[in-house]
Amino acid sequence: MEKNSAEFLQLAAATEPIQRKLRQIAAGDFPVSFLHVIESAQPFLVATIAEHDRRSIWAICPTVRAQELFFESLSNWNSNASFLPEAEFAAVENILPDPEIAAERLALLSQIEKENAAKVVVTTRAALDQPAPRRGTLRTASLEIQRGPNMAMPTLLSALSGAGYERVAQVTARGQFAVRGGIVDIFSWQAALPLRIEFYGDEIESLREFDLDTQTSVRTRERASVLLSAADDSSGRVRDYISQDALVIELEPALEGAASATQSSPELAPPSHIQISESWIENVEAAPEDFSSAFVECDIAEFAIGDFMLAETKRAQFVARLKQWRNEHATVAIYFQTEGEIERFREIISADALADIDLVEGTLSRGFCFPAANLVILSANELLGRFPIHGRRRL
Structure with a gap:
């Protein structure tokens, strides 16, 4: 298993x-x-x-x-x-x-x-x-909304107007709200998606997040927070x-x-x-330099794009390294980005070579070894010579 x-x-x-x-x-x-x-x-x-x-x-x-x-x-x-x-x-x-x-x-x-x-x-x-x-200001500046008879529609509209939210025909940006009958759309300053609130009398019957472009609901919420002030x-x-x-x-x-x-x-x-730290930090510990808890690079060959698939010699070297780790009773895991990659890997590496090797789905750019635990974690990206350049993270 x-x-x-x-x-x-x-x-x-x-x-x-x-x-x-x-x-x-x-x-x-x-x-x-x-x-x-x-x-x-x-x-x-x-x-x-x-x-x-x-x-x-x-x-x-x-x-x-x-x-x-x-x-x-x-x-x-x-x-x-x-x-x-x-x-x-x-x-x-x-x-x-x-x-x-x-x-x-x-x-x-x-x-x-x-x-x-x-x-x-x-x-x-x-x-x-x-x-x-x-x-402390964000806690007091948030209006907590939840389904049920906890807030009347006029109370909500008064709070939004008093906090400087702009009333518009259709919400297109943060800091805006729109009213259509018993429905109020709000795009709070801290929210990833705008919120659609449906009232039935003085009761909130429905809370849903919706897509700004299509105006269609994407997720139902039981409760939500609207930031009334402190955003600036x-x-x-x-x-x-x-x-x-x-x-x-x-x-x-x-x-x-x-x-x-x-x-x-x-x-x-x-x-x-x-x-x-990757290195020794002077003046932090008076004791001698200690490598007992070190995490190190794994001893595998360098693979360029296509090497693992096309170069049988390099593939054989990797299989031999797996066998060596297995003989040393190491726990070895290889992380792949998709299940499809795992299946493809099983096709090119024999079942015997992968015996007791854990193939895991996950995003890992590079692997590591932890000798103290006899633990080897590898990344398929390294084996495939694939090191994607990450752009700035976006939502």
Whole structure:
């Protein structure tokens, strides 16, 4: 029976070096450092920590590019994660920033205010110091709507008009609402989709999100939030939304900023703080350099596009490497983007060669090995010589 991603996390967490670090985190003995962890393994390690700690986690990436790659890989190991993008600032006068990014930020910050955000929030160092609504304002500025006799239509319309929403014939942008008989359409500032509310007397009979272009419903809701104000407030900072009991994990902390990366500095993070780096961080740990919890590159050949399909010699080398791992009783998994890729792979590699090898569907740009757990995670992208260039993430 093939293993799943949760079982791989359990294998890693059961090793002595990871258990030791998890005990240190549970005891609040910060800062905790995980060193010699290659970039492709860092999402896996964060997911392992999240699996064994109940607190919310902020994963702080050094760049937007690193954030996008990290979040994409993290989805294989932990589905309860959110992406907090950096704010966009107009580079040219009279050109507005992307409203989708602004809405995504407001939506996630609102969820954090209401303590119903995802377990893991992924953002960047730069985003922490960007302006945001003052902590506490989003909670009080939200109007909670739910099905049932909880709000009359005149009350809702009065609240929208008082908050500066524009009444239009048909909603086309955020900050607008439209009325047709007993139906009210609203596009809230933080919403990904506009909301259609159907009243029957003083009772809300239906709540649905709808497509802006086709005006057709796409999802039924039991409740929703409408942001009445605070959308333009910039008197706070994103870092204000990190609760004092959160685990803040900094990925690849800058060496010149090492002093500010400790619990003695409130500027970087709350007291709970974890560092993950590919290299050794001086002045963080007094103990000798430790490789026991290292995540390393897997020892497989370099494959160009077409090599794996066409070059029988290279394919044979890979099969021999699989056999070696199997003889060493390693747990080996290969991640493929689609089920179709898995079926194609089974056609070109014999069943004997794939015995005890887990073929998993997921998005993983590169693999890694964790020697302490005898765990090998590979990506089909590496085998196929396919390393797609990711554009900036969009909703």
